[in-house]
Amino acid sequence: MVQRPSAAYRECPDAQGRAALRARYVYLILFVLVAIGAWTGWWFYLAGEVRTRTNDWITAQAAQGVEVAYTDFQVGGYPYRIEIEIDNLTVSAPRQPGRPAAAVPHVTVLGLPWNPNLVIASITGPSEFRWTDAKGVEQRATATAASAGLSVGLERGQPQRLALSLADFRLVSTTAPEPITAKVFEIHARRQAGGAAPAADGGSGQSPTAPLAVEVAIDGENIHMAATPDQPLGPDIERLALTLGLAGPLPRLVPGTAPRELVAAWAQAGGTLEITRAETKWASLDLTMTGSFSVDSQMRPIGATSGRIGGLEPLIDGAVARGRISDGQASSIKQALNAIGFIARDAQGRVPVAINIQDGRIMFGPVPVGQVGPIF
Numbered sequence: 001m002v003q004r005p006s007a008a009y010r011e012c013p014d015a016q017g018r019a020a021l022r023a024r025y026v027y028l029i030l031f032v033l034v035a036i037g038a039w040t041g042w043w044f045y046l047a048g049e050v051r052t053r054t055n056d057w058i059t060a061q062a063a064q065g066v067e068v069a070y071t072d073f074q075v076g077g078y079p080y081r082i083e084i085e086i087d088n089l090t091v092s093a094p095r096q097p098g099r100p101a102a103a104v105p106h107v108t109v110l111g112l113p114w115n116p117n118l119v120i121a122s123i124t125g126p127s128e129f130r131w132t133d134a135k136g137v138e139q140r141a142t143a144t145a146a147s148a149g150l151s152v153g154l155e156r157g158q159p160q161r162l163a164l165s166l167a168d169f170r171l172v173s174t175t176a177p178e179p180i181t182a183k184v185f186e187i188h189a190r191r192q193a194g195g196a197a198p199a200a201d202g203g204s205g206q207s208p209t210a211p212l213a214v215e216v217a218i219d220g221e222n223i224h225m226a227a228t229p230d231q232p233l234g235p236d237i238e239r240l241a242l243t244l245g246l247a248g249p250l251p252r253l254v255p256g257t258a259p260r261e262l263v264a265a266w267a268q269a270g271g272t273l274e275i276t277r278a279e280t281k282w283a284s285l286d287l288t289m290t291g292s293f294s295v296d297s298q299m300r301p302i303g304a305t306s307g308r309i310g311g312l313e314p315l316i317d318g319a320v321a322r323g324r325i326s327d328g329q330a331s332s333i334k335q336a337l338n339a340i341g342f343i344a345r346d347a348q349g350r351v352p353v354a355i356n357i358q359d360g361r362i363m364f365g366p367v368p369v370g371q372v373g374p375i376f
Helices: 007-063 259-268 313-321 327-344
Strands: 067-069 072-076 082-092 101-112 115-124 127-132 138-144 147-155 158-173 180-191 212-224 236-247 272-282 285-295 301-310 351-358 361-364 367-371
Antiparallel strands (some): 067 082, 072 082, 082 101, 101 127, 115 147, 212 236, 236 272, 272 285, 285 301, 351 361, 361 367
């Protein structure tokens, strides 16, 4: 006769299973608590580092003549992010030419502990700017926006990419008779390798362009500028798109150095301003261009640009009215445009054009259309 196991024996495996399950829960709870503790410690370490590095940066800026101050600095956002709230941020450079200064009522800066190479910021309230012009007169400007966002991409702790986005932007300045506004205005910038231009290829007959050191893209929609009597196209720009690149080694920025000296050093080292995209729809003007520019020994712009343009007649008539070109020159330009357009006008009504600036003269194709003086 086969005996059945006792009830106590039958329940033993179940008891063992429950004990093992309880142990798993205990280990899981301990693991979660350790992870929470480690993450909390890491978060507070980062928060402390933010305060320390911010103070170190402010001290370093002060040594270079740039004064940074605020009334309140709070670090929060635990546990998912680092969130910095700054009240009444001011930045000024009293030893720099023009003594520029800026004041922002509130700045929020966000960082992700798991991605320290991305910083996102937003600005709330009207930003105030102050500077002294060439005549020694203090000028002021106030900028507001429905939303103002800034993001910075870092590599090895150094800024490499920047993006600024403004919606319903409005700028009131003592230098403009009326506010400047834009429905959308964006700036994107990034640093690149840069360096000197490679050696010229004797067979090509052309001097190679130096690698880009900085590239900036500007995009705007529904821009309204201050109306002036010498503005033949009017104050409203429907669309603006511009991509610029600074090529060649950039001079070291030393506080107190005049802009003329910086530009001269950059140009002497082979620096050029590369326009890889220039597009605008401004009243009748419909333009798309590319070009390359620098400055000569007299600090006058020098370079060339080419592309397609339509609706140029108001600009030509405006140049005649201001005495920049003669009636004969205007007639020659219009005839040339009509002749080119007869065989090369595109679907948007634009014609190919080439503009050269050299020795202080502006040439529209073979026709001289004006002069340009030193920029400093």
